[in-house]
Amino acid sequence: MSTVTEPRKNTVTAHAPGTADTAGAGSGSAGRPRRVRGREERSPLASAGLHAALVVASLVAVFPIAYMVFISLRGRSGWTRPTSAEGGLEISNYAYVLTETEFPRWFANSVIVAAGTTVVGVFVAASTGYAISRMRFPGHRSLMWVLLLTQMFPVAVLIVALYNILGGMGLLDSHLGLILTYCSVSVPFCAWMMKGYFDTIPHEIDEAGRVDGLTPFGTFYRLILPLAKPGLAVTAFYSFITAWGEVAFARAFLSTDSMLTLSVGLQSFIGQHKAEWGYLTASAVIISVPAGLVFLLVQRNLVAGLTAGGTKG
Amino acid sequence: MKTATADPATAVRPARAGLLTRMKRSYDRHWYAWAMVLPVVLVIGVLVAYPLGRGVYLSFTDANELNVAKQLGATEIPATYRFVGLDNYWRVLSGADGEFYPKLLWTVAWTASCVFFHYTIGLGLALLLNRKVRGRSLYRVLLILPWAVPAFVATYIWRMMYNSESGIFNAILGQLGLGPVDWLGDTFMQKVAVIGVNVWLGVPFMMVAILGGLQSISGEQYEAAEMDGASPWQRFRHVTLPGLRPVSATVIMLGTIWTFNMFPIIYLMLGEANALHSEILVTYAYRLAFGSVRDYAAAATYGILILSMLAVFAVFYRRLLNRQEAAR
Numbered sequence: 182m183s184t185v186t187e188p189r190k191n192t193v194t195a196h197a198p199g200t201a202d203t204a205g206a207g208s209g210s211a212g213r214p215r216r217v218r219g220r221e222e223r224s225p226l227a228s229a230g231l232h233a234a235l236v237v238a239s240l241v242a243v244f245p246i247a248y249m250v251f252i253s254l255r256g257r258s259g260w261t262r263p264t265s266a267e268g269g270l271e272i273s274n275y276a277y278v279l280t281e282t283e284f285p286r287w288f289a290n291s292v293i294v295a296a297g298t299t300v301v302g303v304f305v306a307a308s309t310g311y312a313i314s315r316m317r318f319p320g321h322r323s324l325m326w327v328l329l330l331t332q333m334f335p336v337a338v339l340i341v342a343l344y345n346i347l348g349g350m351g352l353l354d355s356h357l358g359l360i361l362t363y364c365s366v367s368v369p370f371c372a373w374m375m376k377g378y379f380d381t382i383p384h385e386i387d388e389a390g391r392v393d394g395l396t397p398f399g400t401f402y403r404l405i406l407p408l409a410k411p412g413l414a415v416t417a418f419y420s421f422i423t424a425w426g427e428v429a430f431a432r433a434f435l436s437t438d439s440m441l442t443l444s445v446g447l448q449s450f451i452g453q454h455k456a457e458w459g460y461l462t463a464s465a466v467i468i469s470v471p472a473g474l475v476f477l478l479v480q481r482n483l484v485a486g487l488t489a490g491g492t493k494g
Numbered sequence: 495m496k497t498a499t500a501d502p503a504t505a506v507r508p509a510r511a512g513l514l515t516r517m518k519r520s521y522d523r524h525w526y527a528w529a530m531v532l533p534v535v536l537v538i539g540v541l542v543a544y545p546l547g548r549g550v551y552l553s554f555t556d557a558n559e560l561n562v563a564k565q566l567g568a569t570e571i572p573a574t575y576r577f578v579g580l581d582n583y584w585r586v587l588s589g590a591d592g593e594f595y596p597k598l599l600w601t602v603a604w605t606a607s608c609v610f611f612h613y614t615i616g617l618g619l620a621l622l623l624n625r626k627v628r629g630r631s632l633y634r635v636l637l638i639l640p641w642a643v644p645a646f647v648a649t650y651i652w653r654m655m656y657n658s659e660s661g662i663f664n665a666i667l668g669q670l671g672l673g674p675v676d677w678l679g680d681t682f683m684q685k686v687a688v689i690g691v692n693v694w695l696g697v698p699f700m701m702v703a704i705l706g707g708l709q710s711i712s713g714e715q716y717e718a719a720e721m722d723g724a725s726p727w728q729r730f731r732h733v734t735l736p737g738l739r740p741v742s743a744t745v746i747m748l749g750t751i752w753t754f755n756m757f758p759i760i761y762l763m764l765g766e767a768n769a770l771h772s773e774i775l776v777t778y779a780y781r782l783a784f785g786s787v788r789d790y791a792a793a794a795t796y797g798i799l800i801l802s803m804l805a806v807f808a809v810f811y812r813r814l815l816n817r818q819e820a821a822r
Contacts, residue, residue, distance in 0.1 A: 228627075235622055239636040245694070246639055248662060249651045260654065263662040264669070309534040318527035319520060324535070331542055332748070333804040335755040337779035337797035341790045342548035344783070345562060365541040372534050397526040426644035428758040433784050444646040444758070451650070458654050465647045473642035480638055484702045487748065 246469075253462035260458035274463035284464055286439055287446035290356065294431075294442055295424040297360040302367035302420045303375075303413060310375025311401050315387060331369040336429040339365060344433060354436050362430050367420040374419065374486040378412025379405065381485075415482045418475060425472065443468055552794040553582055559788035575791070582795040591792075593778060594799075601754065601774040604689065608753045611693040613746060616700025621734075623701070624708045641698035649762040652691045653678070656763075684764055684772040692759050696752075700745055707741030708734070743815050750811075751804055775800050 223231070252260045254270040257277075278284045312318070313325060343362055344353070352358030382405060390400035406413075428444045435441050443464075450461040555575045563573040586594045623634055640648065655662045656677035664674040677687050711734065719729045735742075754776075760769065761777045773781070775796060783793035 223625075231622060231625065231627055235619075235627070235633045235637075238619055238622075239633055241694070242637050242640050242698070245648070245651045245655065246643060248655065252654065261660045263660055263665045305533040305537055308530040312527045312530035316524070316527040316530075318524040320528075320531075324531060327538060329808065330805060331538065333751040333755070333801065333808065334542070335776045335779075335797060335800045335804070336757050337776050337783070337793060338549055338801045339542070339545045339797070340780065341552060341783050341794045341797065342545035345552075345790070346545060346548065349563070361541060364537060365545070368534055368537045368541070397530075401530070422644070426646055426758070428646050428762065429780055433780075444644070447646070447650065448762070451653075461650055462654070465650060469643050469647055472644070473639070476642040477635060477638065480641065480702060481706075484699065484706055487703070487744075 249462050249469075250466055252458060253466050255459065257457070257459045260456075260462070274459040275467070278460050278463045278467070282460065283438060283441070283446060284467075287441050287443045288468075290440060291425055291442040291444075293356050294359050294363065295421045297356065298363040298367050298424040299417045299421045301360065301364050302371040303417045305364075306368050306371035306416075307375050307406065307409075307413065308401060309372040310377075311379050311405060313372070313376045314379035315384070316397075328369045328373050331366075332373070334366075340430060340433060343430075347434065353434050354440055356440070359431060359434055359442075362434065363424045363427065366427075367423060370423070371416050371420055374416040375409070375412060377486045378409055378416070381412075382408055411482060412486065415479050415486055418479055419483055419486075422472060422476070549794045549797055552791055553798050554579060555791050556581075557790040557794075559790070562790065578791075582791055583799075586792075586795055586799065594775075594796075596771075597773065597775050597778050600685070600772070601776075604685070604774055605750055605753045607689055608692045608696065608756075609746060609749045611689070612696045612700045612749055612753075613742070615693070615697045616745075617704050617738075619697070619701045620704035620708055623705055637701060638698045640694050641702075643695075645695060645758045646762055648695050649691060649759050652687070652694075653763050656687050678764060681771045684769065688760050688763055688772065691763065692753065692756060695759070696749065700749065703741055703745045704738060707738045711737035743811075747808065747811055750807065754800070754804060 252263075253274055254272065255266075256268065256271050256273055259268070309324075313321065313328075339362075343365070347353050347358045347362070350358075352361070386404055386408070387400050390404045391397075395403065426444055427442075431442045431445045435445060438446075447461060447464055450457045450464070554577055556578050557573070557575040561573060561575040564571050585591045589595055619637060623630060623637070627633070643651075658664060658674060658676050658679065661677070663677065667674060675683060677683050715733050715737070716729060719733050724732065754774075756774070757776050757780065760772065760774055761780065764772055769777070779793045779796035779800070782789045782796065
C-alpha cells in the first residue's frame with residue numbers, strides 16, 4: 182500500500198481516503214501524493230482486477246450448467262468425447278426422453294407431489310406465521326423454537342418411523358403418503374418464512390383494521406393476506422422447489438416405476454452397467470430451465486424471507 | 495407451604511379462583527392467536543412429533559426388517575421386536591459399532607469446510623458485487639445460477655464431469671499432459687469431489703444473503719470511519735463485519751444445519767456401494783435403514799443422535815452470539 186492511504190495523512194485532507202479493492206490492485210501512484218479517491222472510485226488497475234475476479238467466478242458458476250446443455254445436445258453417445266464438438270448438435274436426446282421413456286410420467290408425479298405439498302404447507306402455515314409475527318401469546322417462544330428445531334431434522338430421524346407408520350396405513354408407494362411426509366418439512370418451514378414476511382408489513386395496518394372494528398381474523402384475511410401475496414408466492418415457490426428436489430424419502434417410499442418422482446427416476450438413466458448421460462442431461466435441462474427462470478425472479482425475496490425469520494427472533 | 499398454618503379452605507380457594515380467572519383472562523386475550531397457530535401445531539404434532547416419538551421408541555428396541563409388523567398377502571404378522579433399553583446408544587457411543595466416531599469426524603470436517611468456503615467465498619463475491627461495477631446485474635445473475643439448479647440435478651452434472659474415463663476434468667488434465675484422477679473411486683478424492691459440488695451449490699445463497707446484509711449497512715458509518723482515517727481493512731473489520739453480524743449468524747447456523755444433513759449430494763454422487771469411507775452420518779443412517787439388511791433400530795438411534803448434536807450446537811451457538819452481543 183502506498184503512503185497515500187496512510188490514515189494520519191488522510192485526516193488532514195478531510196476527504197475520503199483511497200480505497201484498496203478486495204480484488205487486490207493497488208491505489209494511486211506514489212509519485213502524486215494527496216491524490217484522494219472516494220469509496221466508489223478506483224484506479225483502472227483495480228477495476229481490471231475486480232472484473233477479472235468476477236469473470237472467473239462467473240465462469241466457475243456457469244460452466245457446469247453450460248456443459249450440461251452442451252452434452253444434452255450432442256446425441257446419445259456425445260458424452261464419451263467430452264471436449265470434442267464434431268458431429269454438431271442435435272435434439273435426439275430430448276425427443277427420446279420425451280417420447281420413449283417414463284420421463285413425462287415422472288415429471289407429472291413430481292408436479293403432483295410438489296404442488297400438493299405446497300398447497301397444504303402454505304394454506305396451513307400462513308395464519309401461524311401471522312400469529313407469531315404479531316401476537317405475544319403464551320407458548321410463542323416455544324413454538325418459535327419448535328419451528329427452528331424442525332429445520333434441523335435430519336432425514337434419518339423421521340424416515341424410519343414414517344416408513345413404518347405409512348406402511349401400516351398402506352400409504353407407501355403413494356403420492357398422498359409422500360405429500361404427508363413432505364408436509365412434515367414444509368409446514369414449519371412455510372410458517373417460518375411467512376413470519377419473516379409479515380414482520381416487514383407495518384403494524385399500523387393492523388391497528389387501522391382494529392380501529393375499524395375488524396377482529397384479528399378479519400384483519401388477517403382482509404388486510405394482511407392480500408398485502409402478503411408476494412411473500413406467499415415466494416414461500417409457495419420455495420416449498421415447491423424443496424419437495425421437487427427431495428431424494429431420500431422419495432427413494433425409500435416409492436417402488437413402482439410409474440409412481441417415481443424425477444429425483445428417483447433419473448437414477449435409472451445411469452444404473453450400474455449403462456450410463457445414458459445424453460438422456461440424463463436432456464432431462465436435467467427440461468427440469469432446470471423453467472424452475473430456474475422463476476427462481477431468478479424471486480431469489481432476492483427468498484433470501485430476505487429466510488434470514489428475516491432467523492434474525493428477528 | 496403456607497397452607498400448613500392457615501385454614502386450608504380459605505387459603506386454597508382464592509388461589510384456585512385466581513388461577514381460573516387468569517386462565518380465563520389468558521384465553522380471552524389469546525384465543526385468536528391460539529386458533530391461528532392450531533393448524534400448524536396439529537400438523538407438527540401428527541406428522542413430526544408422533545413419528546419422532548416412534549423413532550425414539552424404535553431406538554430403544556431391536557427392530558429390523560425381520561421382526562417388525564408386516565403384511566404378507568392376507569395374513570398380518572405382528573411385530574416381535576423387543577425393548578432393549580439403551581443398548582443401541584451404548585453400542586454406538588462406546589465405539590463397539592465401529593462406525594460412529596470415524597463418520598462423525600468426517601461429518602464435522604465436511605460441515606466445517608463446506609460452511610467455511612460457503613461463507614468466505616460468498617462474502618468475497620458479495621463485497622465485489624456491492625461495488626459500483628459495470629455489468630453488475632449480469633454478474634449477479636450468472637453467479638446465482640448454481641442455486642437455481644435442483645441439488646440432485648447438480649449432483650448428476652458433476653458426477654458426469656468427474657467421470658474417470660470420459661469426464662471433462664480428466665479430459666482437460668489429459669490435454670495438459672497430466673494423468674487422470676480417480677475422482678469418485680479414491681476415498682480422498684471422493685471427499686474433495688463432494689465438497690467441491692456442495693461449495694459450488696451453496697455459495698450463491700450466502701452471497702445473496704450477505705449482499706442483502708451489506709446493503710443494509712448505512713453509508714454514513716463508512717463516511718464516519720473515513721473521516722476518522724480508517725484504512726479499508728479497518729473499515730471492513732470494524733464497520734462491515736459488525737454490520738453483517740445478524741445476517742452472518744443466521745446463514746452460518748442454517749448453513750451448518752443444512753450441510754450436516756446434506757443427503758442428496760453424497761448419496762447420489764458416490765452411489766450406494768462406493769462410499770463406505772466418505773458417507774456422512776445421515777447417509778450412513780439411511781443405508782442402515784434401507785440397505786441390504788434393514789436395521790431400523792440402529793438407523794433410528796443414529797437419527798436421534800444426529801438431532802441431539804444439532805440441537806446442542808444450536809443452543810450453544812445462540813448462547814455464544816448472545817454473549818458476544820452483551821459484551822459489545
